[in-house]
Amino acid sequence: MQPTASFKLAFLRHMLAGIRxxxxxxxxxxxxxxxxxxxxxxAADIAMAFARGSRTGWSRALVADLSGQERNRALARSxxxxxxxxxxSRPAHPxxxxxxxxxxxxxxRSSCRVRSRIRKRPPAPRRATSASLxxxxxxxxxxxxxxxxxxxxxxxxxxxxxxxxxxxxxVFLRAQVDLMQHLTxxxxxxxxxxxxx
Amino acid sequence: MSSRxxxxxxxxxDLNELVAKLQSLLPEARRRSMGRASASKxxxxxxxxxxxxxxxxxxxxxxxxxxxxxLDDNSAQAELIRSLLR
Numbered sequence: 295m296q297p298t299a300s301f302k303l304a305f306l307r308h309m310l311a312g313i314r315x316x317x318x319x320x321x322x323x324x325x326x327x328x329x330x331x332x333x334x335x336x337a338a339d340i341a342m343a344f345a346r347g348s349r350t351g352w353s354r355a356l357v358a359d360l361s362g363q364e365r366n367r368a369l370a371r372s373x374x375x376x377x378x379x380x381x382x383s384r385p386a387h388p389x390x391x392x393x394x395x396x397x398x399x400x401x402x403r404s405s406c407r408v409r410s411r412i413r414k415r416p417p418a419p420r421r422a423t424s425a426s427l428x429x430x431x432x433x434x435x436x437x438x439x440x441x442x443x444x445x446x447x448x449x450x451x452x453x454x455x456x457x458x459x460x461x462x463x464x465v466f467l468r469a470q471v472d473l474m475q476h477l478t479x480x481x482x483x484x485x486x487x488x489x490x491x
Numbered sequence: 492m493s494s495r496x497x498x499x500x501x502x503x504x505d506l507n508e509l510v511a512k513l514q515s516l517l518p519e520a521r522r523r524s525m526g527r528a529s530a531s532k533x534x535x536x537x538x539x540x541x542x543x544x545x546x547x548x549x550x551x552x553x554x555x556x557x558x559x560x561x562l563d564d565n566s567a568q569a570e571l572i573r574s575l576l577r
Contacts, residue, residue, distance in 0.1 A: 334559070338548060339548075432531035433531045436535055436538060439534075440534060440537065444541070454509065457513060460513065461509065461512055464513075464544070465516065467544045474548065474552070477555065478551060478555055478558065
């Protein structure tokens with residue numbers, strides 16, 4: 295999946311709506327500098343997730359995470375419009391999606407957190423480890439890091455799904471950076487604005 | 492996105508294909524610095540790449556926020572935004 299022209303347009307449209315709602319001095323006079331920065335960052339993520347749609351885990355997770363915070367819900371709803379916001383934040387039911395129900399996922403996530411907090415690993419006995427064992431351990435550790443970085447990564451059942459989600463996420467993350475860069479340039483010098491869709 | 496049917500076992504080939512795709516996603520400079528690719532190096536570079544992209548989004552958001560707050564209602568930029576939103 296590569297970013298299509300329709301993705302880019304959808305992203306920009308929602309990004310601009312978010313900027314207008316959250317960014318302008320005249321539209322949101324009471325906002326502090328930090329609030330404005332946060333609001334624009336949230337708008338960028340909502341725009342990216344929405345433009346991607348509900349078929350990928352990371353985009354659904356991003357919307358879920360963002361709308362978990364009450365202050366984000368109002369922003370997301372305003373940017374996307376009530377109907378689209380509701381559609382995207384509803385859990386998807388396609389067969390490719392994880393079969394875990396929402397409550398099980400939450401239980402599993404919280405129990406994982408508790409377990410790792412309580413169980414302090416005792417110092418491992420020193421012994422010669424084979425290179426392949428070390429390599430496996432590194433892969434496991436780094437896979438955990440990846441799960442934390444990719445939205446929704448922690449809920450993915452197997453490493454193959456994680457890799458698929460990562461591939462998609464990176465492609466669209468790059469597009470997000472690219473589009474925001476062009477948007478910034480356009481705002482700095484509107485007369486020089488040139489972009490190939 | 493993939494041709495893999497849901498519920499079926501992932502094959503060695505599928506996994507290799509995913510890993511190769513991931514490697515090709517990394518920018519040239521990162522791929523070169525990896526040297527001989529191993530699964531663990533690839534994961535490390537991918538994580539580092541994602542973090543740097545996310546940081547860029549944060550920086551660009553800050554810049555946009557500064558830009559927006561310095562716009563006055565009559566500027567060309569404000570007009571550009573208004574026209575784009577119509």
